[in-house]
Amino acid sequence: xxxxxxxxxxxxxxxxxxxxxxxxxxxxxxxxxxxxxxxxxxxxxxxxxxxxxxxxxxxxxxxxxxxxxxxxxxxxxxxxxxxxxxxxxxxxxxxxxxxxxxxxxxxxxxxxxxxxxxxxxxxxxxxxxxxxxxxxxxxxxxxxxxxxxxxxxxxxxxxxxxxxxxxxxxxxxxxxxxxxxxxxxxxxxxxxxxxxxxxxxxxxxxxxxxxxxxxxxxxxxxxxxxxxxxxxxxxxxxxxxxxxxxxxxxxxxxxxxxxxxxxxxxxxxxxxxxxxxxxxxxxxxxxxxxxxxxxxxx
Amino acid sequence: xxxxxxxxxxxxxxxxxxxxxxxxxxxxxxxxxxxxxxxxxxxxxxxxxxxxxxxxxxxxxxxxxxxxxxxxxxxxxxxxxxxxxxxxxxxxxxxxxxxxxxxxxxxxxxxxxxxxxxxxxxxxxxxxxxxxxxxxxxxxxxxxxxxxxxxxxxxxxxxxxxxxxxxxxxxxxxxxxxxxxxxxxxxxxxxxxxxxxxxxxxxxxxxxxxxxxxxxxxxxxxxxxxxxxxxxxxxxxxxxxxxxxxxxxxxxxxxxxxxxxxxxxxxxxxxxxxxxxxxxxxxxxxxxxx
Numbered sequence: 001x002x003x004x005x006x007x008x009x010x011x012x013x014x015x016x017x018x019x020x021x022x023x024x025x026x027x028x029x030x031x032x033x034x035x036x037x038x039x040x041x042x043x044x045x046x047x048x049x050x051x052x053x054x055x056x057x058x059x060x061x062x063x064x065x066x067x068x069x070x071x072x073x074x075x076x077x078x079x080x081x082x083x084x085x086x087x088x089x090x091x092x093x094x095x096x097x098x099x100x101x102x103x104x105x106x107x108x109x110x111x112x113x114x115x116x117x118x119x120x121x122x123x124x125x126x127x128x129x130x131x132x133x134x135x136x137x138x139x140x141x142x143x144x145x146x147x148x149x150x151x152x153x154x155x156x157x158x159x160x161x162x163x164x165x166x167x168x169x170x171x172x173x174x175x176x177x178x179x180x181x182x183x184x185x186x187x188x189x190x191x192x193x194x195x196x197x198x199x200x201x202x203x204x205x206x207x208x209x210x211x212x213x214x215x216x217x218x219x220x221x222x223x224x225x226x227x228x229x230x231x232x233x234x235x236x237x238x239x240x241x242x243x244x245x246x247x248x249x250x251x252x253x254x255x256x257x258x259x260x261x262x263x264x265x266x267x268x269x270x271x272x273x274x275x276x277x278x279x280x281x282x283x284x285x286x287x288x289x290x291x292x293x294x295x296x297x298x
Numbered sequence: 299x300x301x302x303x304x305x306x307x308x309x310x311x312x313x314x315x316x317x318x319x320x321x322x323x324x325x326x327x328x329x330x331x332x333x334x335x336x337x338x339x340x341x342x343x344x345x346x347x348x349x350x351x352x353x354x355x356x357x358x359x360x361x362x363x364x365x366x367x368x369x370x371x372x373x374x375x376x377x378x379x380x381x382x383x384x385x386x387x388x389x390x391x392x393x394x395x396x397x398x399x400x401x402x403x404x405x406x407x408x409x410x411x412x413x414x415x416x417x418x419x420x421x422x423x424x425x426x427x428x429x430x431x432x433x434x435x436x437x438x439x440x441x442x443x444x445x446x447x448x449x450x451x452x453x454x455x456x457x458x459x460x461x462x463x464x465x466x467x468x469x470x471x472x473x474x475x476x477x478x479x480x481x482x483x484x485x486x487x488x489x490x491x492x493x494x495x496x497x498x499x500x501x502x503x504x505x506x507x508x509x510x511x512x513x514x515x516x517x518x519x520x521x522x523x524x525x526x527x528x529x530x531x532x533x534x535x536x537x538x539x540x541x542x543x544x545x546x547x548x549x550x551x552x553x554x555x556x557x558x559x560x561x562x563x564x565x566x567x568x569x570x571x572x573x574x575x576x577x578x579x580x581x582x583x584x585x586x587x588x
Contacts, residue, residue: 027336029309029470034495055471056307056502058495076376096356096398096411112477117376117397157505160442160474167378167393185309185470188335189439192392208553210314214336220436238553262523262548269493269524 020298021179022289023052023198023227027214029185031204032234032258037182038062039274040202043285046147047178052194054137054153054165059182061271065150067142073153073168074133075116075161078124080107086128091120112160136161139168149174166193173197178289187217195222200292201229202255208239212246219252228296235260253295255288299456300585301464301483303332307499309470311491312519315552316574317467318342319563321426323578324585327463329424330452331431332445332479334417335438339467342559345422345429353432353447355416355440358394359401361387363408371400371409395439416440419448421455428455442474449479463585472499472506480510485584487515487543492527500531504538513584514540517577521545544577546570 024037038059041049051059060067078100080088088107092100099113100120111134121129136159142150151172153165162184173179183194195201203218205211215231222229230253233243237260247254258264258274267277274281304317318339321329331339359379365386372380372387379393380400389400389409401409416439419432430452432444452464466483469475480486486507490500500516507514516535521528528545535542549570555562562571 028338029306029311029336031310053471055473055476056309056495056499058308058498061494061498094398094402096396115377115395115397117395117399118374119397119399119402122374122399122402155472157472157502158477158509160477162471162473163377163393163395186333186335186441187436188434188441188475189392189437190471190473191335192437196392206553208556209341209559210338210556213338213341217336217436224437235553238550239557260550265520265523265548269491269496269527271494 018298019174019176019179020293021181021198022292023181023183023195023201024204025183025191025195025201025218026185026204027187027218028205028211031206031211033185033204034058034062034182035234035268035274036202036204036232037180039281040285040289041148041180042273042275043282044178044289047180048149048151048174049180049182050169050173051152051182052166052169053182053184054155054162055184057152057154060150060152062273063144063148063150065142065144065148067140069141071139071168072135073137073139073165074135075164076118076131077111077114077116077134078109078120078129078131080109081128081130082107084125084128086125088124088128091124091129094119094123112158137165139165139172141172162190163193166190187214187221192221192225195227196225198227199296201227202232203229204232204234205243206235206239207233207241207243209242211239212243215243230255230292232256232258234258255291256284299462299464300485301466302485302487302581302585303466303468303479303483304487304489305468305476305479305503306470306489307472307503308490308496311489311496312546313489314338314467315556315562316489316517317465319561319574320578320581321465322561322563323575324427324463324465326461327427327465328452328456328461329427329429330448330464330466331429332448332466332475333469334432334434334441334444334475337431337433340422340429340431342556342561343424343426343429344559345424347420347422349421351419352415353417353419353444354413355438355443357396357411357413358391359389359396359409360412361389361408362410363406365408366406368405370403370405374399374403417444419444419451421451430455442478445475445478472502476503477506480507480512483512485515486512487517487581489517489519490531491520492518492524492531494527497527497530501534504540515543515581516540517543518545520548523548543580544573546573
């Protein structure tokens with residue numbers, strides 16, 4: 001349905017009820033998630049692109065968005081008023097992350113372990129625990145040509161609050177139109193967090209034993225979450241046929257194969273997408289969007 | 299005992315290729331695969347699993363009693379993990395971080411924190427050394443805890459068998475598993491590539507390394523795909539006291555060898571193989587002093 005909107009050049013945001021969230025994920029890193037996500041976004045023209053790879057966000061290099069807002073993401077850390085002389089051992093006992101300890105009746109706080117749950121404030125002696133905001137990263141918002149609403153999260157190096165940044169991005173997810181999510185690599189919680197609201201997931205892989213091994217784990221994640229998916233094989237021609245054979249044996253749709261080509265790698269290194277490399281890729285990504293739309297009945 | 303962690307920031311720059319070839323070249327060592335949700339080191343090392351243990355991660359909240367729908371837990375949860383319907387509450391296990399606040403505020407003890415198996419870890423023997431590795435359940439949390447766990451085991455194994463070196467293959471990114479794989483090591487090696495993404499993530503992961511004050515090496519993989527960017531990485535290293543320890547050609551033989559389950563250092567005529575050997579010769583000086 002959004003294709004129709006694109007053809008008519010309508011403001012897609014106003015079309016209530018039509019929403020399609022496509023996440024681009026990959027167990028193995030560096031297989032081409034960002035290449036696929038940005039090429040899809042440019043092919044669609046009008047969409048929201050969310051870079052959920054907040055530990056290593058790279059989509060902006062390919063879309064060159066004009067960033068208009070930067071919002072700091074904070075969590076609350078406790079601080080302890082030692083002069084009250086209160087016994088803070090309850091805080092230490094409660095903390096599931098071992099971020100608070102009481103050693104020889106002195107309270108010790110390990111900020112890097114704190115999730116900001118507020119538990120110590122809740123269980124500690126009244127007046128002895130207070131909280132302050134601590135910056136764990138930021139979320140940037142902007143726009144890129146032709147009509148891309150761009151969002152990216154940025155985890156502050158040293159912080160372990162990946163999901164706090166992703167959670168902040170969640171608040172900006174469009175309620176309608178096409179949303180493309182560039183996911184973090186891997187198959188752990190931050191990947192689950194990025195794909196959880198998807199209507200469809202594209203798994204990008206490469207035809208090597210590493211690519212296959214990590215693809216199988218990603219497939220398991222998506223199956224557990226009941227998210228339909230298809231596969232894109234990048235650097236097709238290297239390695240062997242095992243990924244392709246696996247997909248065929250298991251009736252998994254191969255949406256696209258991108259050939260192994262050092263020229264594509266050179267374009268990528270300069271922040272240029274597949275479409276800049278060769279315009280004919282645009283129609284291939286448009287067909288993928290149509291195919292996905294059809295498969296999930298939009 | 300000396301420990302070396304290989305990381306990259308950006309995924310797919312060649313960490314595991316470098317790590318597995320180092321492991322073949324090293325002696326008196328133990329290997330650890332800290333990329334626990336997408337582990338690949340075992341593919342080339344092809345070890346026999348000797349011990350397998352369950353990994354019990356941190357807990358998540360579950361509704362186990364009669365909920366009176368008072369909404370206190372929803373209000374207290376800082377992770378938006380609890381939603382209220384008319385009759386009941388629902389806890390989103392993806393968002394729940396197991397802090398225990400909901401359990402504490404519940405007036406009728408309807409919520410309990412429950413831990414479960416979140417994966418397995420293995421002690422295996424390969425032709426070259428002991429490999430400690432893991433498999434986090436697909437989609438599970440606590441990858442940082444699991445990394446800490448397998449590193450402890452590797453240290454114990456190395457101690458017990460008087461091994462001199464631990465080689466650690468890290469995870470991509472800069473989050474908890476990466477931090478857990480850097481904690482307390484002697485050397486970090488960043489494998490990067492001369493792309494805008496590679497450089498950006500390189501700088502980020504170096505910011506993390508700086509917290510630990512670890513001697514850092516860098517190697518540029520596929521350096522010839524963009525010489526301008528390779529030079530930028532060189533300059534960054536010079537300014538930041540990172541030892542640029544080598545560069546590796548773009549070489550299609552690398553994925554080909556991997557598909558044949560062979561090591562690139564054994565491939566005659568492979569530029570990348572020769573370069574990885576050369577890098578190892580330099581790293582070796584640090585890992586095996588005198």
